[in-house]
Amino acid sequence: MSRIVQNGTTATRTLHYAAALKTLPRDMVSLSDYSAEQILALVESAADLKNKTKNHGQTFHPDQPLKGQTVALLFSKRSTRTRVASESSIAYLGGHAMFLGKEDIQLGVNESLRDSAQVISSMVDGIFARVGAHNEITTLAQYSTVPVINALCDENHPTQILADLLTIWEVFGQRRPQAKSMLDVFRGLRVAWVGDANNIVYEMLAAMPKCGFDMRICTPAKYPVPERVRQMAEGDAKEAKVSVEYFTDPEKAVKDADIIVTDTWVSMGQEAEKAQRLRDFEGYQVSGEMAKRGGAKNDWVFMHCLPRKPEEVTDEVFYSDRSVVFQEAENRKWTILAAFAALLPKKKSN
Incomplete structure (x- = not known):
């Protein structure tokens, strides 16, 4: 059982879909790739993390699943909620966030997206990418050896x-x-x-x-x-x-x-x-x-x-x-946190 935060109050709910977290695809490009049970499992996990933090004083994840790991935040477009939510979520999980804006790297400019995906993923443990065209996120996912989570593209915003x-x-x-x-x-x-x-x-x-x-x-x-x-x-x-x-x-x-x-x-x-x-x-x-x-x-x-x-x-x-x-805006943190916790502590692809 878990006490779930609901508009500042709590209610006791059973976590019905937790097993589905073990079946998630490696990447999150779109929720079209996820079953209803997998989507609900991520939302339940987010609610549980929010409850433990806001009602039970859990200021960091006790297992520190990203300890010693680096997550690259590739942001071709500026952001407020996504950047704050992602950096604070990685810290909560014990990892290191490496922010890479469009002025920091040559993402698809003087180096192809394929090459960028292979190079960056060889040095980090996960990629959270806020890009333009849909084919940019799919190319990153295709050629990356680590999980890729879509922080926004022109067709999707999971x-x-x-x-x-x-x-x-x-x-x-x-x-x-x-x-x-x-x-x-x-x-x-x-x-x-x-x-x-x-x-x-x-x-x-x-x-x-x-x-x-x-x-x-x-x-x-x-x-x-x-x-x-x-x-x-x-x-x-x-x-x-x-x-x-x-x-x-x-x-x-x-x-x-x-x-x-x-x-x-x-x-x-x-x-x-x-x-x-x-x-x-x-x-x-x-x-x-x-x-x-x-x-x-x-x-x-x-x-x-x-x-x-x-x-x-x-x-x-x-x-x-x-x-x-504003409740919806805050919840960007909890659902990004749940996605990182479920997808990123995984071994690289061969």
């Missing part, structure tokens, strides 16, 4: 979605105290995405349907979710007996929503498109009035992976009691 799932577990675990497992808490919850078709929603679709969520995805007609992502999500939804639907009208998408999620409309590298994008996303701002008109549930909660811009969500929602954005 550690963010793990943090989202931990946050949902904390909030709705309190509301569903009779649920016997994390899957029981998640099953039937309706998540409405209102925003761009980007790496966050792709990763949500890679993980949430298989974990029992009904999904409502709303993007402007000019920004559709790619067909390959739709097919993957619909296959998972069919197997899990849940639904995934797509909309262009935000008010239709949020009907009966338990959770409304959005993200930036102008990602890093899209600054030149800002004026056009703001026009294209007119009417997509998440507000209390929009949610009420659309028929979201009375106790719906709001999520955003940050940083946030006012055009995406009103202050009235963002700073309200229904917003869990």
